Amino acid sequence: MNVDTSVLFNYLYSTVLARPLERDRGCSQLFEDGFRVYAGGKAVSEFQGGCDRRHDLYIEITEFVKNDRGDFYDFIDSNQSVRNGSNDESHLESVGQSESAKLYVMDERDQLTFFRDCHQDIENSARQILQNELEDHFEQYEDDRLRDKLDLELDIGHDCEILVDAVYIADEKSVPHLAAVDSDITNEHHQKTLETVVKRQLGDFVRVNIFDPSNGIP
Numbered sequence: 376m377n378v379d380t381s382v383l384f385n386y387l388y389s390t391v392l393a394r395p396l397e398r399d400r401g402c403s404q405l406f407e408d409g410f411r412v413y414a415g416g417k418a419v420s421e422f423q424g425g426c427d428r429r430h431d432l433y434i435e436i437t438e439f440v441k442n443d444r445g446d447f448y449d450f451i452d453s454n455q456s457v458r459n460g461s462n463d464e465s466h467l468e469s470v471g472q473s474e475s476a477k478l479y480v481m482d483e484r485d486q487l488t489f490f491r492d493c494h495q496d497i498e499n500s501a502r503q504i505l506q507n508e509l510e511d512h513f514e515q516y517e518d519d520r521l522r523d524k525l526d527l528e529l530d531i532g533h534d535c536e537i538l539v540d541a542v543y544i545a546d547e548k549s550v551p552h553l554a555a556v557d558s559d560i561t562n563e564h565h566q567k568t569l570e571t572v573v574k575r576q577l578g579d580f581v582r583v584n585i586f587d588p589s590n591g592i593p
Contacts, residue, residue, distance in 0.1 A: 415540030416515025
């Protein structure tokens with residue numbers, strides 16, 4: 376089973392961190408039910424980079440709250456760097472509304488403790504997933520022609536590189552299933568477009584079966 380960055384993050388935030396930040400979207404069963412789980416180079420690099428950013432972000436939040444500048448929600452409102460449509464913005468908005476985290480019922484002292492725990496835990500938890508929970512992870516595959524064609528047809532940015540990895544992992548490693556909880560990847564039209572583009576570029580012998588684990592595992 377090959378997994379996208381979105382699966383790695385959901386497993387981290389719902390299951391591995393001591394303080395859950397998200398609900399489990401079916402990703403934990405991929406790691407806990409005996410499946411062999413793999414990840415491509417692009418997914419791993421995105422996951423590592425994202426965890427590094429979130430570690431620094433949680434430190435920013437703890438400093439903000441500790442210095443009596445407001446609570447977590449004031450941090451979001453006052454911080455331009457997370458109010459620009461970024462993944463960090465959507466992450467913090469999700470955490471702020473999360474039934475798992477329940478930040479909305481915490482006072483500032485409890486929020487401070489919460490995010491201090493998060494920034495202390497995230498690096499070790501991410502390392503645990505990459506080193507102990509994956510069967511293996513692969514180097515990122517380079518196919519500029521395939522990536523550019525997918526980018527032209529799908530317009531999903533860096534996710535095209537996830538799909539390029541998935542195609543070559545399916546072909547060379549015989550791992551045809553890609554799990555994702557990212558709608559840019561699981562979108563049915565995008566899946567059909569991927570199939571068409573791959574057939575034109577590489578032939579009809581390569582198939583990638585994309586699924587959302589929240590809807591069950593094939």
